[in-house]
Amino acid sequence: MNDIEPILxxxxxxxxxxxxxxxxxxxxxQKAEKDIIFNYERLEFxxxxxxxxxxxxxxxxxxxxxxEGALAKRHSGLVHGEALAIIAENIGIGAFIMxxxxxxxxxGRHNRSNMENTLEAIIGAIYMDGGIExxxxxxxxxxxxxxxxxxxxxKDAKTALQEWAQGRGLPIPLYEVVKTTGxxxxxHFIVRVVVEGIEPMQAEGTSKKKAEKLAAESLLxxxxxxxx
Numbered sequence: 001m002n003d004i005e006p007i008l009x010x011x012x013x014x015x016x017x018x019x020x021x022x023x024x025x026x027x028x029x030q031k032a033e034k035d036i037i038f039n040y041e042r043l044e045f046x047x048x049x050x051x052x053x054x055x056x057x058x059x060x061x062x063x064x065x066x067x068e069g070a071l072a073k074r075h076s077g078l079v080h081g082e083a084l085a086i087i088a089e090n091i092g093i094g095a096f097i098m099x100x101x102x103x104x105x106x107x108g109r110h111n112r113s114n115m116e117n118t119l120e121a122i123i124g125a126i127y128m129d130g131g132i133e134x135x136x137x138x139x140x141x142x143x144x145x146x147x148x149x150x151x152x153x154x155k156d157a158k159t160a161l162q163e164w165a166q167g168r169g170l171p172i173p174l175y176e177v178v179k180t181t182g183x184x185x186x187x188h189f190i191v192r193v194v195v196e197g198i199e200p201m202q203a204e205g206t207s208k209k210k211a212e213k214l215a216a217e218s219l220l221x222x223x224x225x226x227x228x
Contacts, residue, residue: 047124
């Protein structure tokens with residue numbers, strides 16, 4: 001934890017918050033019979049909201065005359081999926097996630113969902129430890145370039161995939177919930193997206209909507225790779 005603080009540019013008063021943010025759920029499952037150990041899921045829930053609020057403020061200031069619809073598209077492109085994965089990779093978060101040997105061996109440190117979730121949890125931890133200003137400083141540092149580089153409002157992944165399919169005379173993509181785990185108040189979804197003639201892709205998320213977006217993004221990336 002001491003090694004990641006200089007990388008984050010923030011030093012925690014309460015180190016347990018950082019520990020919680022870096023703890024993968026596999027650790028909690030492994031030790032559930034002996035101890036009550038929190039993992040990053042609670043702070044991820046908080047960090048998602050903090051990130052959403054601060055990015056919205058940055059966009060309002062950056063584009064003072066842009067309409068709500070365009071701002072919403074920019075916002076969606078900045079706080080979900082590929083944007084979070086790229087920032088998490090740039091920070092090198094995967095190396096600091098505490099997980100079981102089994103999760104590590106299965107590629108858990110390079111799993112996009114794990115990195116995104118941990119990044120959001122770190123934002124939540126910073127907010128809990130120091131308040132809104134250090135959280136804003138962290139987010140502005142890592143998101144400002146993406147905001148500046150976004151010349152036009154992007155289409156969300158599900159819309160882009162649907163337009164791609166319809167443009168080729170294919171049926172609209174179908175989204176199927178493969179599996180739901182966790183308690184009713186904190187479910188976890190695995191969703192598969194199917195487009196005719198293409199290998200299906202699946203993704204996981206803390207909501208059905210988030211899992212669908214991630215699945216659509218994964219399929220669009222696969223389509224782009226095949227085209228290249």
